Amino acid sequence: MQGKAWYKYLLSLPPMAYLLIFFAAPTFIMLFASFRYAGEYGGLAPWYLHEGGRLTLDLTLENWQRLLETDIYLRLFLRSIGYAVATTLLCMVMGYPLALMIARSGRKHRDLLLLLVILPFWSNFLVRIYAWMIIFSPAGALTRMINGALELLGMGSVTLMYSPTAMLVCLVYVHLPFMVLPLYANLEKHDLDLLDAAQDLGAGKWRRFWLITWPLSLPGITAGSILVFIPVLGMFAIPDLLGGTNGIMIGNVIKQQFMESRDWPFGSVLSMVLTVTAVAVVLLGSRLGARREGR
């Protein structure tokens, strides 16, 4: 027995070490950095000072104070959370029927349909975003078509590019597979006899869905939602390219702090808040999932 347990730890050693080095350690370095001063030419200032042959700590709370001085950052966070929630809900509404359809289709078609869901991953993320920029551009067919129709109805024209709509469309487009795949994995395992039994006991189509399929798929919904929510929360590429001035999300500001403003300590503060928010969402999600499962 003891030998067995020992082996188990040995097996989990490489991933544990990996996570320790590349996740836990950087997180703590980041946390530490959020209490340091920025270096004169970017980077970080030393965290200790030589004073008369003695070493003293040179740490500060002012980075954290700066976060709370204005409500700019709070609003940025709220907007990011808003985008993340909206993207997650849209992915759920669009992904659920798709996942259900794939899970219930014949074995032959299932593999093909799954392949189609994964297909976008075969081309580069940025290339796909640029493709959307072409679609949304004012000279693009889509914009012209919409504006033509609006003109006929006697209404003003719209710009799709650099609008929240464009951002949302793109966010959903990129993250939809992350909702569909875990949902499919869940739905595909459902025992179809349960639906027959429910029907046999008097449940019509809608009740079979809401009383059997939906509650049993909650773990899949939770997993998919987490996989969509977290990356959208920290997204910077899509708002950078498509968001315009009003489309800035917290990820953009963090990138700005590190790359342009060269204020690593404040960038670390924002990163820490983002990380904590993400972890909180995961914990909340798995708690909800576990409770709804009835255990």
Place this chain on the structure above:
Amino acid sequence: MEITALLEIVDVSRHFDDFVALDKVSLRIEAGEFFTLLGPSGCGKTTLLRLLAGFDQPDGGDILLDDKSIISAPPEQRPLHTIFQNYALFPHMTVAENIGFPLRMAGCAKKDIQARVSEALENVRLPDKARHYPDALSGGQKQRIAIARALVNRPRLLLLDEPLSALDAKLREQMQIELINLQKDIGITFIYVTHDQGEALALSHRIAVMDQGRIVQVDVPERLYGFPNSRFVADFIGKCNLLEGNVREQQGNSVTVELDGLGPVHVCRSETKCVAGSRCALTLRPEKIRIAANVSPTEDESHFSGSVHDMLYLGDVTVYIVALSNGLLLEALLANSASGRTNFFEVGDSVEVAWSCDAGHLVLE
């Protein structure tokens, strides 16, 4: 006045592409019956059950419940319930919620549901399991909850699809007795599907034996066992020796049969109408054959000599496989009832076998 059956199946057919799953099946099932559909896998019994439940539509024919066609009604509107092979309890609902499900679907008041669920739990003797989830139950308990759920709103008919196949032998026998008593108590008609002929004989009032999408014989268990109407039924129900031959002559219900390689034997009280010269088979149950070193046959008995070819000691009985002089193998049973004695013969011993003229039953080609 003609008594109308509770359920009438009229010329029901079902094809899957080229495969004929059901070929013009007709059956009448009376109220309060424990009726069993018995047959090997692929004989169409489960297809028929799915048609009755409404999960599948027949290609032809009609199904009448209380004289009204139910073909066009979807499963949720048919006043009958199914017990599934794997019980199909809802894993995310407690036992009480599972049992209350059909009542909830029927729109019963919450108070009513509660009362009837606890009554149902009492009936299956699991009153303290209401708040448990199905995962926490044993196979036998799941079975009882599935039955409680299916019976809680008093269906006209209960369909059971091999419900005991997932249980071990000992529990299965116990559940068989429970099922018989339950059906007797509540008086609801059971239609039971199984491939296990022993289970069918033990449980049923009447049995329909099915093969290749057709009904071969419908009868009470004793008649099915004693008077099979075909080689298939004789062979499928219980152990049976089939002795091939020709009908030599018939006088009333007394028949003389020329058995291939054995010569003439006399069959009395035959219920089979046969014509002289036609091919037939004499079906002989192993327990009806007498086996002894010297059988000293009576006048009514046919007897042959042979030797013990093989034997199977089963505890309560020993099966002797006797090779007759023409090489034919005959199975005979001997109860190990004499104290201290188990094996009366050894392999290779010369023995004689005999059976009385009414022991065998004739089936025609």
